[in-house]
Amino acid sequence: MQTGKNYRFWFCTGSQDLYGDECLARVAEHSKIIVEKLNQSGMLPFEIIWKPTLITNELIRKTFNEANSDEECAGVITWMHTFSPAKSWILGLQEFRKPLCHLHTQFNQEIPYDTIDMDFMNENQSAHGDREYGHIVTRMRMERKIIVGHWDDPEVKEKLAGFMRTAVGVMESSHIRVMRIADNMRNVAVTEGDKVEAQIKFGWEIDAYPVNEIADYVKDTPKGEVDALTDEYYDKYEIILEGRDLEEFKRHVAVQAQIELGFERFLEEKNYQAIVTHFGDLGALQQLPGLAIQRLMEKGYGFGGEGDWKTAAMVRLMKIMTSGMKDAKGTSFMEDYTYNFVPGKEGILQAHMLEVCPSVADGKIGIKVCPLSMGDREDPARLVFTSKTGPAVATSLVDMGNRFRLIINAVECKKVEKPMPKLPVATAFWTPEPNLKTGAEAWILAGGAHHTAFSYDLSVEQMTEWADAMGIESVVIDRNTNIREFKKELRWNEIAYKLL
Ligand code: MN
Secondary structure, eight states: OOOSOOOEEEEEEEOOGGGOHHHHHHHHHHHHHHHHHHHHTSOOSSEEEEOOOBOSHHHHHHHHHHHHHOTTEEEEEEEESSOOOGGGGHHHHHHOOSOEEEEEOOSOSSOOTTTOOHHHHHHSOHHHHHHHHHHHHHHTTOOOEEEESOTTOHHHHHHHHHHHHHHHHHHHHTTOEEEEESOOOTTOSTTOOOHHHHHHHHOOEEEEEOHHHHHHHHHTSOHHHHHHHHHHHHHHSEEOOTTOOHHHHHHHHHHHHHHHHHHHHHHHHHTOSEEEOOTTOOTTOSSOOOHHHHHHHHTTOEEEGGGOHHHHHHHHHHHHHTTTOTTOOOEEEEEEEEEEOSTTSOEEEEEOSSOOOGGGEEEEEEEEEOOOSSSSSOOOEEEEEEEOOEEEEEEEEEEOSSSEEEEEEEEEEOOOSSOOTTOOSOBEEEEESSOHHHHHHHHHHTTOOSEEEEESSOOHHHHHHHHHHHTOEEEEESTTOOHHHHHHHHHHHHHHHHHO
């Protein structure tokens, strides 16, 4: 599922008229070359649009306001090629409402030792001009991403690509609408939260519907469509009967096909991009949506179990941030289930009752039909698989009462040692950074949930910067985490957010 918008980023170069027209012509030429080469690099997910050099108050203000009103502009990349007195940026920055990147670079990579003179110095002084500009952005307390290095350095381009994806996450957050079936699971604390505050902070719209409104859409799905989708499942996935009757199995699978089609029609018609279900409130639905939800997540919908709308919105957000990514490894709703405490093999087995997104699958995907052992419905069909290996991020957004906190854990995904033939759900297995004991202790201290929004394709840095842009607290658990420092950070944040 795409965002529907062709996002672009504007490249604005700052200078002044002190050095003459010849110098300004070269400033423009240099920035044009940088934009052209960056666009040709193939490393950036979105196009950069070159803008004429910014010199005066008026032009800076006008450009930022045009960026605000251009629906396709997802952010502005700024760079001071020469010196640009920063007071001229105040009004423009004050009115600017989109993600800002400060690319602290210069046209040449190396000092031209043999030819360098004062003219060269005056023309190429971003080490100087970018500090003047940086000062005013800091003084104005504005969030921005600073990227330092030569513009042709692959690491710089990677950071720029990361910024772009985060910026699109910031822009698209306010278009996320979560459809809730009924309420949160009774008595559960961590999946609750302040929906009004979530709309103020993130722009999320979170609406509840009686389950039978969506169940009607499921019931009204034409049989021909259900049969066609069931056939598609049978073509695409391995059927794991495990002794069940062939026809009875297929009937159960068809129920999920019908749910997928009915749910999708409901979500599309009413413009929702994320959904939550609740196994205890299924109304006229015959099965807990399992395979159906897995398929919807793969299409880009956000999901949270047991009414967890915060995680559903985060899954949708992270799917937007990674959409169209080459070689993406996947993004999913996940739940911490069971530990392996064997020394040297520590980790957390991740799954949910049914709903893990097949985008994270490694290898073959099968369909099983098994009892749920919870609730009162017929045995739901579900996709089963194991997940990819490698680094990933697990995030949990919690409501602390006076603020939201995003907990971001770097994790290392692994294979479990042996197959688990009796476990009829999709799984992942990871060791949290810095290790299981410290990682889990820090997570619990920070109040992290058992549900997570998980992705192989986003970094701790990107999630932190998204939280910064939203004006919420974030805490990181990674290889640098130690409990004594982490507790201090939580304690200090408590004060900081009381004052903010
Ligand atoms: Mn759950």
